[in-house]
Amino acid sequence: MKIIKRKSKQNREKSHIPFRLNFLLFVVFVLFAALIMQLGRLQVMEGANFQAMVNSTDKKIVTGNVPRGMILDAKGRVLVGNSAKPAITYTKNMNVLADKMYTEANQLTKYLTVSTDKLTERDQIDYYLSNPRQLKKWNAKLPKSAKVASDGSELPEKEIYQSTIKLVKKSFKGLNDQQKQAAAIFKIMSGAYQLSTVYIKNSDVTDQEIAQVSEHLTSLPGVNVGTDWERAYPNGNSMRSIIGHVSTEEQGLPEDGINSLLAQGYSRNDRVGTSYLEKQYEGVLHGSKSQSQVEVGANNQILSSSVLFKGQKGSNLNLTIDQAYQTQVEAALKKVYNQAKSTGTTQYSDGAYAVAMNPKTGAILAMAGESNDRQSGEIADDALGVINHTFVMGSAIKGATVMGGLMDGVITPTNNTLPDTPIYLTGTPVKKSVYPVGTFGALDAESALEVSSNIYMMHLAMLEGHAKYVPNQTMTMAPDIFTKMRGYFNQFGLGQKTGIDLPGEASGIEGPTVNEYGEQAVGSLLDLSYGNYDAYTLIQLAQYISTIANGGQRMQPYLVDSIQQTGNDGSFGQIGTKTTPTVLSTINAPESYFNVVKKGMYNVVNGTNAWGTAHTLKDIKPTFGVKTGTAQSFARQDPNDSTSKQVETVTSSLVGFAPYDNPQIAIAIVFPNLNTDEGHYNTLLAREMITDYYKLNNITK
Structure with a gap:
C-alpha cells in the first residue's frame, strides 16, 4: 500500500489574484457604496432644493x-x-442665437418691407452665414491653419468666423432682393443688446403691415407692434x-x-x-x-x-421768444437782404444778422440770420451767426468809447467839447471822419455821436493814453492804453462772452497791440476807438446797447x-x-454819464444836423435811440481760396433801444462785407424791427 504524503503549507499553490488587486477592488466597492449613499441623500434630502433651483x-x-x-x-x-x-419693434431675449434671428427675419419679409439702402457687403455675408447649413459648409472649406493654432489648440470662434468671411468674400455675388430685406431686418435684430428694444421699422409703416405682423406675433418671439x-x-x-x-x-x-x-x-x-x-x-x-x-x-x-x-x-x-415776432424779424431780414442782393451789393457778403433783447432782463426776443453762399447764391437760416460769428462793427460801438472817456475823467457830462481836427501820423493816410475836413471846428459828445465823428473818438483815446502828438510826427501813448480802452469796452460786454444759454458762443477777436517792428500800434489804437479794429459778435453788441439803455447793468442773455x-x-x-434775470456786472458810473450817450443816440434819430446818420427814422413813434456803424472790411475774391486777392468791403451795423423813455427792446444788426452802404440797409431793417414790435405789443407811447 502506497502512502501519500501531504504537501507542506509552503508548497501549496499561491492564489492567482494578487493582493493589490483585491485591495483595489475593495476600494472601488467602498467608493461606489459612498456614491450610492450620496446620491440617495441628494435625492431624498436635497431633491426639493435642486428642483427649485432648476425652476x-x-x-x-x-x-x-x-x-x-x-x-x-x-x-x-x-x-x-x-x-x-x-x-x-423687437425685444431681444437672453442668448438668442443667430440661426433663430435668421429664421425670424426671413418670416418677417413676408409681412413688411424695409429699407436696404445702408446694407453693406459685410451685412449681407453675416446674414448669409447665419444660416447654419451655409456656415457649416464654408467652415469645412477652411484650411486647418485657419481653425487650429500652432500648438494644436482650437482657435477662438471669432477668429474662425473672420476667416470664414474672408473666404466667402472671394466668391460672394450678393443677395437677391428678398434676401436683402431679410438681411436688413437681421442686422437690426442682431445689433440689439439683450433685453433691449429696437425698431425694425418706424417710418412709413402701413396699416397692412401692422395687421399682418399683429396676426403672426405668436410665431415671432420678441416682435411687437408699438x-x-x-x-x-x-x-x-x-x-x-x-x-x-x-x-x-x-x-x-x-x-x-x-x-x-x-x-x-x-x-x-x-x-x-x-x-x-x-x-x-x-x-x-x-x-x-x-x-x-x-x-x-x-x-x-x-x-x-x-x-x-x-x-x-x-x-x-418755454422760450423767451414770441414766434410771431421772430417770424416778422426773419421775414424783414430776408426782405432787406434780398433788396441788397438785387442791387449787386452782396457780391462778397456772407450773410446778415439781427437780434432783439429785453434790455432790463436779458431775455432774447428774436434772433435771426441769413447765410449767403457766394458761389451758388443760396440763402439759408443761420441765426447762430448772432453768437458765433465775429465782425468789425464800426461806429456802432462809439457809445462805449464816450462812456470810457467819461469814466476815465478826460471829459465830463458838462465839459466834453473837443476839437474836430484830423490826426496826421507819419507814413499813414490822414485819419478823419466821413464828412469833409473842416466841416466842424469842435464837437461835444452828443453831437459827435449824432454825426458819428471818428475824430472825436480818436481825441478821446489820445487823452486817455496821454498822447504826445505833433502832426506828421511819430505819436507815443501810455503803454497800457490798449488794456485801458478794452477794459472799458469789456464792462459793456464788447469782447466778452455774454453767457447766453447756447453752446458755441465766440468771444471776439482782438487785434495786435504792436506793429511788425514791435512798436506800439498807435494807429490801430485810434482805429479801435471808433470801432474799426477789434471784432465782436452781434450778441455782444446787443448786450452792450442794453447796458446803456438800462443804466449800467450788464445782463446775461437767455433763451x-x-x-x-x-x-x-x-x-x-x-x-x-x-429763469431769474442775471446781472453779470454793474458799471460804477453816475446816471449823468449814461444820459450823455443816450441823448447822443436820441439825436442820431431826432437831431437836426445834416450829417446825422439815422434821421430817416424820426417818424417812428414813440421815438428811440440809435447808433449806426460803418466799418472798412475786407473779403476774399474767392471764399474757398485763402490766397486769393482781398477786396475792400463795407460792414454796416446798428444798435438801438426803444422806446427812448422806457426801453423795452434793444436791437443789434449787422450786414457784413457789402460792396457799398449806400442802401442804408441797417436803418431799413431797424425800422421794421421796431415798428413790428410796437404793433405786436400795442406800444403807442
Whole structure:
C-alpha cells in the first residue's frame, strides 16, 4: 500500500489574484457604496432644493425710452413737438442665437418691407452665414491653419468666423432682393443688446403691415407692434439753427460725449440732442426712462414682465421768444437782404444778422440770420451767426468809447467839447471822419455821436493814453492804453462772452497791440476807438446797447424762460425752473454819464444836423435811440481760396433801444462785407424791427 504524503503549507499553490488587486477592488466597492449613499441623500434630502433651483428665475430691470419734451415760444405755441407714428419693434431675449434671428427675419419679409439702402457687403455675408447649413459648409472649406493654432489648440470662434468671411468674400455675388430685406431686418435684430428694444421699422409703416405682423406675433418671439416718435416742427425751418437737432436711433450717442452719457444711464442707440438748445438742455428734454422688471427662466426665455415705473416724459422748454415776432424779424431780414442782393451789393457778403433783447432782463426776443453762399447764391437760416460769428462793427460801438472817456475823467457830462481836427501820423493816410475836413471846428459828445465823428473818438483815446502828438510826427501813448480802452469796452460786454444759454458762443477777436517792428500800434489804437479794429459778435453788441439803455447793468442773455413738467398724457404740469434775470456786472458810473450817450443816440434819430446818420427814422413813434456803424472790411475774391486777392468791403451795423423813455427792446444788426452802404440797409431793417414790435405789443407811447 502506497502512502501519500501531504504537501507542506509552503508548497501549496499561491492564489492567482494578487493582493493589490483585491485591495483595489475593495476600494472601488467602498467608493461606489459612498456614491450610492450620496446620491440617495441628494435625492431624498436635497431633491426639493435642486428642483427649485432648476425652476428658479432671474429678475432683471429693463428700461424704455419716453417721448422727448417740447419746446414752446413765449406765448405757449409749439415750436418743436413730437409726432407719434406706428412702429414694428423687437425685444431681444437672453442668448438668442443667430440661426433663430435668421429664421425670424426671413418670416418677417413676408409681412413688411424695409429699407436696404445702408446694407453693406459685410451685412449681407453675416446674414448669409447665419444660416447654419451655409456656415457649416464654408467652415469645412477652411484650411486647418485657419481653425487650429500652432500648438494644436482650437482657435477662438471669432477668429474662425473672420476667416470664414474672408473666404466667402472671394466668391460672394450678393443677395437677391428678398434676401436683402431679410438681411436688413437681421442686422437690426442682431445689433440689439439683450433685453433691449429696437425698431425694425418706424417710418412709413402701413396699416397692412401692422395687421399682418399683429396676426403672426405668436410665431415671432420678441416682435411687437408699438409706437415711436419723431421731432415735429410746426413752423418749418424757422429757428432750426437755434433749436438744434436730435440724433436718430441709428446714429445713437455722439462720439464726443459717449462716455459721459453712458455713465448717466443712456444706451448707445438712444436719441439725444446733438446741437444748441436740444444739446444744452438734453438732461431736461430727455426725461426719465420707464423701468420694467423682467423674469427670465433657466432657459433664458422671458417668463413675465411687470412695470415698476412708467417713465416721465421730458420736460418742456418755454422760450423767451414770441414766434410771431421772430417770424416778422426773419421775414424783414430776408426782405432787406434780398433788396441788397438785387442791387449787386452782396457780391462778397456772407450773410446778415439781427437780434432783439429785453434790455432790463436779458431775455432774447428774436434772433435771426441769413447765410449767403457766394458761389451758388443760396440763402439759408443761420441765426447762430448772432453768437458765433465775429465782425468789425464800426461806429456802432462809439457809445462805449464816450462812456470810457467819461469814466476815465478826460471829459465830463458838462465839459466834453473837443476839437474836430484830423490826426496826421507819419507814413499813414490822414485819419478823419466821413464828412469833409473842416466841416466842424469842435464837437461835444452828443453831437459827435449824432454825426458819428471818428475824430472825436480818436481825441478821446489820445487823452486817455496821454498822447504826445505833433502832426506828421511819430505819436507815443501810455503803454497800457490798449488794456485801458478794452477794459472799458469789456464792462459793456464788447469782447466778452455774454453767457447766453447756447453752446458755441465766440468771444471776439482782438487785434495786435504792436506793429511788425514791435512798436506800439498807435494807429490801430485810434482805429479801435471808433470801432474799426477789434471784432465782436452781434450778441455782444446787443448786450452792450442794453447796458446803456438800462443804466449800467450788464445782463446775461437767455433763451429759456422756464422749464415746465409735463404729464404722460401730454398735459402741462408745474413750472419746475424759472429763469431769474442775471446781472453779470454793474458799471460804477453816475446816471449823468449814461444820459450823455443816450441823448447822443436820441439825436442820431431826432437831431437836426445834416450829417446825422439815422434821421430817416424820426417818424417812428414813440421815438428811440440809435447808433449806426460803418466799418472798412475786407473779403476774399474767392471764399474757398485763402490766397486769393482781398477786396475792400463795407460792414454796416446798428444798435438801438426803444422806446427812448422806457426801453423795452434793444436791437443789434449787422450786414457784413457789402460792396457799398449806400442802401442804408441797417436803418431799413431797424425800422421794421421796431415798428413790428410796437404793433405786436400795442406800444403807442
